[in-house]
Amino acid sequence: xxxxxAYLISVLYVxxxxxxxxxxVHDRYKLVLPTSLLMAVADYYIINAVVSQSPWVILSFGLxxxxxxxxxxxxxxxxxxxKDALPSQSVCDRGSAQTGEVP
Numbered sequence: 827x828x829x830x831x832a833y834l835i836s837v838l839y840v841x842x843x844x845x846x847x848x849x850x851v852h853d854r855y856k857l858v859l860p861t862s863l864l865m866a867v868a869d870y871y872i873i874n875a876v877v878s879q880s881p882w883v884i885l886s887f888g889l890x891x892x893x894x895x896x897x898x899x900x901x902x903x904x905x906x907x908x909k910d911a912l913p914s915q916s917v918c919d920r921g922s923a924q925t926g927e928v929p
Contacts, residue, residue, distance in 0.1 A: 829882055829883060829885075829886045830886070831875070832872075832875045832883045832886040832887060832890070833886040833887070833889055833890040833893075834890065835868055835871045835872055835875060835890065836872070836886060836887040836888075836889070836890025836891050836893075836894060837890040837891075837893045837894040837897065838864075838868050838890075838894060839865065839868035839869070839872060839890075839891075839894065840890065840891035840892075840893075840894030840895050840898075841894035841895065841897050841898040842861055842864050842865045842868060842894075842898075843865065843894075843895075844894065844895045844898035844899065844902075845857075845861055845898050845901075845902070846858070846861045846862065846865065848898070848902050849861060872887070
């Protein structure tokens with residue numbers, strides 16, 4: 827396994843770990859299982875890379891981890907901004923049950 831492949835696996839793995847943490851913080855229960863399964867696949871390839879690689883793989887994993895974490899944070903910000911931009915209906919927007927008003 828090349829050092830570049832080890833880097834890519836680390837980007838994926840750390841990105842998934844950061845995503846999983848954000849899933850927990852934001853109560854995204856539906857995403858916990860798929861993220862965990864993808865993390866297990868990445869675990870398998872990371873263990874394989876460490877066993878069959880030189881010590882330089884540490885640098886690849888470190889750089890990949892930092893990249894994956896930054897990507898995950900940016901994706902989360904994008905999703906959050908997009909969600910915040912959607913119009914939300916509050917109780918006031920739906921009309922009053924007492925007056926029978928409908929917007």
